[in-house]
Amino acid sequence: MTALTLPPKLTPQQYIEQEELAAQKSEYWNGYVRERAISSYPHLLISSNLVGELSSRLKGRACEAMPSDLRIWMPAVANFFYPDCSVICEVPRFWGSGRTAVVENPTVVIEIYSDSTEKYDRGAKFHSYQTIPELRQYVLISQSQSMVEVFTRDGDRWVLRTFRGLDSVAEFESIEVQLPLRELYDRVEFPQEPEDRRAVTE
Amino acid sequence: MGATALTLPPRYTPEQYLELEERSEVRSEYLDGYIYAMSGAALPHVQIQVNLIHLLVRDLRSAGVCRAMSSEMKIWLSRQNAFVYPDASVYCGSPRFYRNRTDVIENPSVVFEILSDSTEKYDRGHKFHAYQTLPELKQYVLISQHTAMVEVFTKDVDRWIFRTFDGLESVAELDAIGVRIQLSELYEYVEFPPAALPTAPDHTPTTE
Numbered sequence: 001m002t003a004l005t006l007p008p009k010l011t012p013q014q015y016i017e018q019e020e021l022a023a024q025k026s027e028y029w030n031g032y033v034r035e036r037a038i039s040s041y042p043h044l045l046i047s048s049n050l051v052g053e054l055s056s057r058l059k060g061r062a063c064e065a066m067p068s069d070l071r072i073w074m075p076a077v078a079n080f081f082y083p084d085c086s087v088i089c090e091v092p093r094f095w096g097s098g099r100t101a102v103v104e105n106p107t108v109v110i111e112i113y114s115d116s117t118e119k120y121d122r123g124a125k126f127h128s129y130q131t132i133p134e135l136r137q138y139v140l141i142s143q144s145q146s147m148v149e150v151f152t153r154d155g156d157r158w159v160l161r162t163f164r165g166l167d168s169v170a171e172f173e174s175i176e177v178q179l180p181l182r183e184l185y186d187r188v189e190f191p192q193e194p195e196d197r198r199a200v201t202e
Numbered sequence: 203m204g205a206t207a208l209t210l211p212p213r214y215t216p217e218q219y220l221e222l223e224e225r226s227e228v229r230s231e232y233l234d235g236y237i238y239a240m241s242g243a244a245l246p247h248v249q250i251q252v253n254l255i256h257l258l259v260r261d262l263r264s265a266g267v268c269r270a271m272s273s274e275m276k277i278w279l280s281r282q283n284a285f286v287y288p289d290a291s292v293y294c295g296s297p298r299f300y301r302n303r304t305d306v307i308e309n310p311s312v313v314f315e316i317l318s319d320s321t322e323k324y325d326r327g328h329k330f331h332a333y334q335t336l337p338e339l340k341q342y343v344l345i346s347q348h349t350a351m352v353e354v355f356t357k358d359v360d361r362w363i364f365r366t367f368d369g370l371e372s373v374a375e376l377d378a379i380g381v382r383i384q385l386s387e388l389y390e391y392v393e394f395p396p397a398a399l400p401t402a403p404d405h406t407p408t409t410e
Contacts, residue, residue: 119323130366151364158364160355162334 007032012073015080016100028080036082037117042143045188046112047084050141053184054087057177063089063107071095071102072109076131083129084141085110087175090134105134107174112141126151130158136174144191146181211236219285220303232285240287246347247289247316249392254290254314254345257388261381268294268311268379276306277313281335289345290314292379293338309338311378316345330355334362340378348395350385 009031010018018033019026025036039047047068054065066086073080073095080102087108095102109129113121121140129138138151138158148170151158163170163181170179213235214222222237223230230239243251251273258270271291278285278300291310300306313333315325325344333342342355342362352374355362367374367385374383 118327122326123317123322127366154363156365159358160362160364161360162331 012078012080012095016096016102020100025082027082028078030078037114040114040143042188043084043112043114045186046141046143046184049184049186049188050085050110050112050179053179054085054177057179058087058175061175063087063175069101071100072106072129072132073102073104074128074131075104077128079128081125081128083109084112087172089175104132106132107134108137108139108172109135110139110141112143114143137172139170139172141184143188146185146190148179148181148184216283216285220306223285229287231287234283243316243318246392246394247318250316250345250347250388251289253388253390253392254316254383257383258290258292258381262292262379268292269297271307271310274305276300277310277333277336278306278308279332279335280308282332284332286329286332288313289316294379308336310336311338312341312343312376313339314343314345316347318347341376343374343376345388347392350389350394352383352385352388 010028010033011031012028015026015028015033024038026033027036028034051065051067058065064087066088068082068084070086070088071080071082072086083106085108086103086106087110088103088105089107090105093104095104109132111117111121111125126138129135136153140149140151142148146164146166146168148163148168150161150163150170150172152161152173161171166182166185168181170181170184171177172179214232214237215235216232219230219232219237223232228239228241230237232238255270255272262268262270269292271293273287273289275291276285276287277291285306288310291307291314292312293307293309294311295309297307298309300308313336315321315329317325330342333339340357344353344355346352350368350370350372352367352372354365354367354374354376356365356378365375370386370389372385374385374388376383
């Protein structure tokens with residue numbers, strides 16, 4: 001893959017200013033801006049269930065489940081992302097003056113992946129989130145089947161646990177929450193034919 | 203949702219696939235009835251693969267019971283009804299063949315995939331899930347070709363321990379087979395693209 005003409009690089013400040021005026025959310029990758037994927041209805045259902053279920057389980061506790069309007073800033077890699085859900089348990093450390101909703105220290109980050117975002121959610125975005133010292137868990141939620149993968153930090157490594165099927169219960173031990181997949185996927189209809197899982201070139 | 207297949211390609215049985223594969227000039231993988239052609243690999247991919255197999259053969263020789271296989275060896279994933287060609291694999295003890303066919307094994311201990319832009323999603327996602335169903339698999343190794351990075355998933359009963367080895371001076375530990383891979387050796391002769399290239403995905407609109 002060769003990028004023939006790259007768009008001009010923006011500073012973090014320029015991106016934040018542009019983003020305040022933009023009609024569509026974009027993410028920032030070390031100078032480059034990329035429009036965020038437009039959510040499908042199943043994606044929105046899952047994210048709405050997710051934030052709702054987490055919020056009710058976190059009520060009265062020191063953690064907040066935030067929807068995808070909250071941006072995360074990762075200074076080590078100079079990226080701004082909008083995760084589908086972030087859980088903030090520590091006193092939020094804001095980027096800049098704190099006027100814009102940008103936080104640097106989430107405890108949990110959750111992405112609901114689709115065909116078009118899976119590569120980044122499992123790869124480059126996960127690498128980027130790993131640079132957050134406070135991050136304890138990274139969670140990937142499938143929207144084409146009932147499956148939740150939870151990565152839990154353990155020193156310099158991560159422990160991956162996979163929860164499959166509507167009868168299983170995902171454990172978010174960093175925030176002491178158990179989330180039944182039946183609640184997470186409430187009213188979600190899965191596609192009949194699996195999406196193309198194959199790629200054709202190396 | 204993503205793309206919907208309006209007309210599905212024909213479906214084949216495992217035996218039909220194996221027979222076609224023997225006569226084919228292009229390698230293909232098989233997934234639950236469907237056949238997917240694999241295309242050729244580019245220089246960095248091939249160089250890393252050659253280095254990897256050289257290191258595995260060299261370091262396994264002293265250890266004894268494990269053998270390194272090139273990407274010519276197919277793996278049968280019975281739970282997925284699939285045949286795949288990992289970039290490299292290692293089995294220990296006796297190979298267990300699919301229906302006595304010596305070109306397909308069922309019991310790798312370690313499987314290696316070298317990531318490329320077009321296979322990364324599949325290698326990290328569906329293919330990893332498929333490999334997880336192999337009872338003997340102990341480690342799954344992902345090798346980047348754009349930067350010196352090796353990611354190792356190690357099975358620990360019902361979970362996987364995930365470690366990242368980053369940078370040419372690091373050493374990836376494959377304790378399942380008693381091999382330590384020096385990244386400087388794995389990436390010997392490999393030229394990485396300039397660091398100025400963005401790690402961002404392309405700018406085409408997507409849906410999720």
